[in-house]
Amino acid sequence: MxxxxxxxxxxxxxxxxxxxxxxxxxxxxxxITGVSIRLGYNHRGIEKACEDRSYIQDIYLIERICGICSHxxxxxxxxxxxxxxxxQVPPRAQYIRTLVAELExxxxxxxxLGVAGHEIGFDTLLMYTWRDRESVxxxxxxxxxxxxxxxxxxxxxxxxxxxxxxxxxxxxxxDAVEERTKYYINLATEETTxxxxxSGVGALSKEDALRLxxxxxxxxxxxxxxxxxxxxxxxxxxELDFKVCTSDQCDVYGRTVVxxxxxxxxxSIIRQVCAKMPDGPVSVKAPRKVPAGEALSRYEAPRGEDxxxxxxxxxxxxxxxxxxxxxxxxxxxxxxMLEDRYLADTPIIIAAIDPCFSCTDxxxxxxxxxxxxxxMCWDELRRHGIEWYRARGIDTTRIxxxxx
Amino acid sequence: xxxGKKIMTWARIxxxxxxxxxxxxxxxxxxxxxxxLTPRFDVERxxxxxxxxxxxxxxxxxxxxxTRQIRDRLKxxxxxxxxxxxVVAVGTCACTGGVFDGCYNVLGGIDSVIPVSAYIPxxxxxxxAIIDGVVKLVGSLEEGKSA
Numbered sequence: 001m002x003x004x005x006x007x008x009x010x011x012x013x014x015x016x017x018x019x020x021x022x023x024x025x026x027x028x029x030x031x032i033t034g035v036s037i038r039l040g041y042n043h044r045g046i047e048k049a050c051e052d053r054s055y056i057q058d059i060y061l062i063e064r065i066c067g068i069c070s071h072x073x074x075x076x077x078x079x080x081x082x083x084x085x086x087x088q089v090p091p092r093a094q095y096i097r098t099l100v101a102e103l104e105x106x107x108x109x110x111x112x113l114g115v116a117g118h119e120i121g122f123d124t125l126l127m128y129t130w131r132d133r134e135s136v137x138x139x140x141x142x143x144x145x146x147x148x149x150x151x152x153x154x155x156x157x158x159x160x161x162x163x164x165x166x167x168x169x170x171x172x173x174x175d176a177v178e179e180r181t182k183y184y185i186n187l188a189t190e191e192t193t194x195x196x197x198x199s200g201v202g203a204l205s206k207e208d209a210l211r212l213x214x215x216x217x218x219x220x221x222x223x224x225x226x227x228x229x230x231x232x233x234x235x236x237x238x239e240l241d242f243k244v245c246t247s248d249q250c251d252v253y254g255r256t257v258v259x260x261x262x263x264x265x266x267x268s269i270i271r272q273v274c275a276k277m278p279d280g281p282v283s284v285k286a287p288r289k290v291p292a293g294e295a296l297s298r299y300e301a302p303r304g305e306d307x308x309x310x311x312x313x314x315x316x317x318x319x320x321x322x323x324x325x326x327x328x329x330x331x332x333x334x335x336x337m338l339e340d341r342y343l344a345d346t347p348i349i350i351a352a353i354d355p356c357f358s359c360t361d362x363x364x365x366x367x368x369x370x371x372x373x374x375x376m377c378w379d380e381l382r383r384h385g386i387e388w389y390r391a392r393g394i395d396t397t398r399i400x401x402x403x404x
Numbered sequence: 405x406x407x408g409k410k411i412m413t414w415a416r417i418x419x420x421x422x423x424x425x426x427x428x429x430x431x432x433x434x435x436x437x438x439x440x441l442t443p444r445f446d447v448e449r450x451x452x453x454x455x456x457x458x459x460x461x462x463x464x465x466x467x468x469x470x471t472r473q474i475r476d477r478l479k480x481x482x483x484x485x486x487x488x489x490x491v492v493a494v495g496t497c498a499c500t501g502g503v504f505d506g507c508y509n510v511l512g513g514i515d516s517v518i519p520v521s522a523y524i525p526x527x528x529x530x531x532x533a534i535i536d537g538v539v540k541l542v543g544s545l546e547e548g549k550s551a
Binding site: 042043044045046048049052060061064065066067068070111114126127130131133134137147148149380382 | 426428429430431432433434435436438439442443444456457468469471473474503504506507508509510527528530
């Protein structure tokens with residue numbers, strides 16, 4: 001049926017990502033027969049810019065690789081620098097870093113849940129989760145002084161200490177958010193519309209997940225129990241008790257459940273961190289010049305394994321910095337997930353790897369070619385998906401949500 | 405001012421539809437823009453609705469510095485918007501290039517490519533600041549300025 005196949009370009013403008021992608025979908029009728037991905041639209045040259053700036057300046061630049069997992073990137077970077085410099089970071093600083101890291105995971109997963117809801121036409125869920133997320137952002141603002149790019153890390157420790165009043169406040173809000181999360185877990189496991197809509201969509205077998213190098217919740221939802229926090233403990237994860245959440249569903253539904261269960265683990269980690277918070281200084285003096293050497297640092301960001309490589313040459317500037325962000329690792333899996341699926345599933349499949357999708361409606365088609373290519377904007381595609389499923393009896397807008 | 409123009413200005417002030425465009429931002433400002441649209445801040449009470457296509461939009465909300473690769477897209481999206489159109493640069497990067505100034509693939513702020521009506525600095529911008537910027541832009545329309 002190659003005569004009838006058309007090409008639907010999604011993007012190439014996909015500016016939400018730090019690895020923005022254009023997806024060219026080959027479709028035959030409603031079925032996707034081929035996918036190709038184009039990257040590089042948001043390339044700013046951060047790695048090169050790091051070489052021209054001092055280590056301290058680099059922390060703030062690295063933090064701005066991504067606004068959602070800013071703490072992930074800055075922690076991964078300073079871990080590498082601290083390893084080269086041979087710095088012993090005080091335990092209290094490590095605990096504060098862990099606390100911020102888990103709060104970041106909370107806000108990121110809640111954000112994802114809302115975006116996933118939006119993609120399947122369940123906008124009420126978006127509004128609910130984003131409101132719950134605001135209380136987590138309040139905590140981050142209270143703790144670090146900033147809602148998004150926290151700027152808490154510095155080489156050799158953290159920049160702000162935490163006091164008992166703040167810990168009390170954290171525990172109070174965590175309790176409230178946990179209640180809401182339990183409600184969302186009930187919703188996900190009992191609401192048939194949601195289960196029908198998400199089950200079997202974006203299938204990725206365990207073998208494919210391993211072969212394509214999937215990371216984070218995407219891999220864990222395909223039964224790959226991989227989590228850097230457990231496999232290669234960093235900051236203070238080695239002293240904390242938590243389990244790695246996996247699912248054998250291998251689809252978007254599994255990814256939703258894994259993220260929800262991870263939220264519950266994060267609540268437990270935050271409580272442990274608050275209870276065990278050691279006394280002592282929050283930073284040690286770091287040298288301005290870092291001795292020659294190299295280090296690789298791994299970090300389990302909300303989206304998966306984040307890898308930073310730093311090479312120092314004895315000056316106050318790094319010689320080379322390399323970042324491998326989790327979305328890049330997961331994009332190959334997306335191509336696999338899209339194959340043989342319906343066009344209507346595209347938005348939720350792409351959103352399900354959480355490709356730094358802070359907000360939707362930003363896939364804007366500006367490429368309009370003649371002939372067999374038909375332009376489709378993200379919004380249009382999303383509506384198509386919602387209508388397509390509604391015509392088949394799955395209507396997420398009919399789900400009633402309880403007021404908190 | 406004729407009656408037709410008055411009606412148009414009134415309609416424009418009551419429903420500034422926006423198109424959010426990320427021209428190379430780190431996502432920080434983007435999530436804050438979405439946060440501004442969700443229940444805590446809710447800019448929809450000013451009639452602001454986010455649209456998916458430039459042809460429906462009155463206001464182009466840009467975040468991030470302009471990267472070399474995105475420049476032509478940004479221009480094209482701006483050209484596709486119907487007049488009168490306004491551009492709001494959200495975040496320090498969108499205003500001046502910010503922390504990415506000097507990167508080899510970054511051209512600078514939004515105004516290095518298209519004209520900007522309102523600048524909202526901050527890294528990232530707080531939703532309160534976004535609301536303030538939107539209200540000021542709408543206010544300037546009311547006074548009949550070209551914003």
